[in-house]
Amino acid sequence: MNHPHRAQHGQDSHHIQGTRHSQVGPRAQPALAALHARLNTHLGGAARDWLDQALDEAAAHPGTHGPISAWELRIAEAGRRCGPEHADAARVLLLHAARAEPDALTRVYRQGTAAERIAVLHALPHLVPGPDALPLVEDALRTNDTRLVAAAVGPYAALHLDPHNWRHAVLKCLFTGVPVDDVADLPRRAHADAELARMLGDYADERAAAGRPVPEDLYRVLALTEPTATPTGTSRSPGAPGTSGASGKES
Amino acid sequence: MRIFDPHIHMTSRTTDDYEAMHAAGVRAVVEPSFWLGQPRTSPASFLDYFDSLLGWEPFRAAQYGIAHHCTLALNPKEANDPRCVPVLDELPRYLVKDQVVAVGEIGYDSMTPAEDTALAAQLQLAADNGLPALVHTPHRDKLAGLRRTLDAVRESALSPDRVLVDHLNETTVKEAKDSGCWLGFSVYPDTKMDEERMVAVLREYGPEQVLVNSAADWGRSDPLKTRRVGDALLKAGFTDDDVDRVLWRNPVAFYGLSGRLSLDVTGTDATHEGNTILRGGE
Incomplete structure (x- = not known):
C-alpha cells in the first residue's frame, strides 16, 4: 500500500507526531481493556481460554511468518471459536495484541471475509495514529455492503477522511439506509459545512421530484450543518466499539 | 417446511429468487464454488470469486433471512487449465475462513490426469483443514466417473x-x-433428477444421508426445486419428519461436520424496509 502521508509526517516535528499519537495511545489502551473485560463476561470457558491463548500467541509472535501467520489464522477462525456475535471484538483485540501496523492491517483486510474486514475497520482508531490506513476506509465505502459502510464511518474516518469523501460517505449512509448515528463525530464534522448542506438539499429535492419520502436522518444532518448548531453532542468515542460488531445494519 | 439448499449458485441468481426462496421456506444455503460458464484465465479471478462468496453473497442472502455458507475449491473443469491450477496454492488461506463448510466442488469432469491430481490434492486439503468434501460426479460417462x-x-x-x-x-x-458417502441429488427442470424420480429413489433407498438440492446456477434451473421435492414427498405419503430430515437435518448434519455452521440470521426478513440491496435512488 502507498503511504502518501508518511514521508510528509516524517518531515514534521516530533511534537506533531507525538500529538497525533496521543490521539490513539492513551485512549486506546483503557478502551481495549474495557472491551476485553466486557467480552470475557460473555464468553464461555472454552472460548475464553482460546482467546487468552490466541492473544498471548499474537503478542509473542507478531509480524509476518510463513504463508499465513498464526495470529492471522486465529483472526480467521475467531467466529467459530468465540461465536459470530463476539468475533468482532476478539478480532480487534487480536489485531491489537499483534501490534498490527497499516501494512499488516491491509493484508488482513484484503485477504479477509466481510467480518474480518469489518474488524480491521473497527481496529483502525486504536492502532493507526495517522491517515495511512485511509485506503481501507475508502475501499469499504465503495462497497454496497452496509455492514462495511457502517464500519467505515467510525472514529478513524471522522479523524482522517478528507471533506469530499466524508460528505459522500454521509450521503451514502442516507442512500443505503445506514443510520447516521453510526457516523462518528457527526456534529463536529457537519458543523457549518455549507457544501454538505447543498448536497443534502439536492438529494431531498431529487427524492421529492420522484415522489419518494426523504429519510428522516437527512433532516437531522441538515440541521447539524447550520452554523448556529452546537457542534457537540452525540459522537461515537474511539474507545467504545460494541462487543457485537457493526451496529444497526449488521444482518 | 424449513429448507436448507445444500448446493446452489446464488451468485448467478437475482434478489427475486432470494425472495421467492424465503417465501418457499428456504432458510439456509451452501454455495459451492464452481465454473462460471465463461472460463477463467488466472488465479486472481478465482480469488475475487472466493472473496465474493465470503463477503457480498452472504450479505445479499442475509437481506432475505437466509444463512449463506460456501465451499471453496478449484473445480474439475478448470483444473485442466494450467493457467488456473496455481489457485491450489492460495486455497489453504481461504479454507480456514469461518463460513467455509467444505472443500468443493471437486471431482471429475472429463476424467483427465490433471483432474486426478487436483482431486487428490483437494481431498488432502479437506483432511488437513478438518473439512468435509463436496464431490461433483461427472455428467458424461457417469457410472465410470x-x-x-x-x-x-x-x-x-x-x-x-x-x-x-x-x-x-x-x-x-x-x-x-x-x-x-453422503448422497446428493440435484433436481433440475430438464436434466439430472426430477421430483417424481426423487420420490422413487427415496422410497427405494430411504432418507438416510440423502441431501436434495436445486444446484440452481446460470443455466436452466429452478431455485425452488427443493420445495417442489418436499411437496411431492408429502403428496406421496412421506411424513413431515421425513421431509424435514432430507431437506433440513441431513444438510445440517453433513455441513455441521465442519464445526463452522452458523444458522442464525438476525435482524432481517424479506420485507425488511430500507435494508435491501440499495443502489441509491430507490
Missing part, C-alpha cells in the same frame, strides 16, 4: 462419511450408498 471418484476417496485421507457425492441418479445411487 462415480467409480473413479469413489476410488479417489478410498485412496485419500478423508473418510467416506465426510464426503458428499453429488448429482447422483438411479444408475449411481446404489454404489454411492454402499461406499458410505
Whole structure:
C-alpha cells in the first residue's frame, strides 16, 4: 500500500507526531481493556481460554511468518471459536495484541471475509495514529455492503477522511439506509459545512421530484450543518466499539 | 417446511429468487464454488470469486433471512487449465475462513490426469483443514466417473462419511450408498433428477444421508426445486419428519461436520424496509 502521508509526517516535528499519537495511545489502551473485560463476561470457558491463548500467541509472535501467520489464522477462525456475535471484538483485540501496523492491517483486510474486514475497520482508531490506513476506509465505502459502510464511518474516518469523501460517505449512509448515528463525530464534522448542506438539499429535492419520502436522518444532518448548531453532542468515542460488531445494519 | 439448499449458485441468481426462496421456506444455503460458464484465465479471478462468496453473497442472502455458507475449491473443469491450477496454492488461506463448510466442488469432469491430481490434492486439503468434501460426479460417462471418484476417496485421507457425492441418479445411487458417502441429488427442470424420480429413489433407498438440492446456477434451473421435492414427498405419503430430515437435518448434519455452521440470521426478513440491496435512488 502507498503511504502518501508518511514521508510528509516524517518531515514534521516530533511534537506533531507525538500529538497525533496521543490521539490513539492513551485512549486506546483503557478502551481495549474495557472491551476485553466486557467480552470475557460473555464468553464461555472454552472460548475464553482460546482467546487468552490466541492473544498471548499474537503478542509473542507478531509480524509476518510463513504463508499465513498464526495470529492471522486465529483472526480467521475467531467466529467459530468465540461465536459470530463476539468475533468482532476478539478480532480487534487480536489485531491489537499483534501490534498490527497499516501494512499488516491491509493484508488482513484484503485477504479477509466481510467480518474480518469489518474488524480491521473497527481496529483502525486504536492502532493507526495517522491517515495511512485511509485506503481501507475508502475501499469499504465503495462497497454496497452496509455492514462495511457502517464500519467505515467510525472514529478513524471522522479523524482522517478528507471533506469530499466524508460528505459522500454521509450521503451514502442516507442512500443505503445506514443510520447516521453510526457516523462518528457527526456534529463536529457537519458543523457549518455549507457544501454538505447543498448536497443534502439536492438529494431531498431529487427524492421529492420522484415522489419518494426523504429519510428522516437527512433532516437531522441538515440541521447539524447550520452554523448556529452546537457542534457537540452525540459522537461515537474511539474507545467504545460494541462487543457485537457493526451496529444497526449488521444482518 | 424449513429448507436448507445444500448446493446452489446464488451468485448467478437475482434478489427475486432470494425472495421467492424465503417465501418457499428456504432458510439456509451452501454455495459451492464452481465454473462460471465463461472460463477463467488466472488465479486472481478465482480469488475475487472466493472473496465474493465470503463477503457480498452472504450479505445479499442475509437481506432475505437466509444463512449463506460456501465451499471453496478449484473445480474439475478448470483444473485442466494450467493457467488456473496455481489457485491450489492460495486455497489453504481461504479454507480456514469461518463460513467455509467444505472443500468443493471437486471431482471429475472429463476424467483427465490433471483432474486426478487436483482431486487428490483437494481431498488432502479437506483432511488437513478438518473439512468435509463436496464431490461433483461427472455428467458424461457417469457410472465410470462415480467409480473413479469413489476410488479417489478410498485412496485419500478423508473418510467416506465426510464426503458428499453429488448429482447422483438411479444408475449411481446404489454404489454411492454402499461406499458410505453422503448422497446428493440435484433436481433440475430438464436434466439430472426430477421430483417424481426423487420420490422413487427415496422410497427405494430411504432418507438416510440423502441431501436434495436445486444446484440452481446460470443455466436452466429452478431455485425452488427443493420445495417442489418436499411437496411431492408429502403428496406421496412421506411424513413431515421425513421431509424435514432430507431437506433440513441431513444438510445440517453433513455441513455441521465442519464445526463452522452458523444458522442464525438476525435482524432481517424479506420485507425488511430500507435494508435491501440499495443502489441509491430507490
